[in-house]
Amino acid sequence: MTTTITLNGEPRTLPQNPLTLAELLLQLDATAPGYAVALNGKVVPRQHWEQQTVSGGDALLLIQPIAGG
Incomplete structure (x- = not known):
């Protein structure tokens, strides 16, 4: 069963629901x-990523490190 979340402002379909973070x-x-x-x-x-679930309709913001100078 698929579900849709928002990832960094864009809709994204997940292959299963729920899914841990x-x-x-x-x-x-x-x-x-x-x-x-x-x-x-x-x-x-x-430390909570293993227990936190992501379900349909959730909004997720993922910030990644970027090297700069």
Whole structure:
């Protein structure tokens, strides 16, 4: 059963529902140190990624580190 979330302002279809945040980030290849995640406007600490579920209609903001100078 698929479901749709909003990821960084864009609709995205997920292959299963619910999905843990850790599972979703693994699918997105976004597990490196430095990533920050907000789910429905609230920052989710990394230690909660395994327990936090993502369901249809959720809005996810994924911020990735960028080197600069």
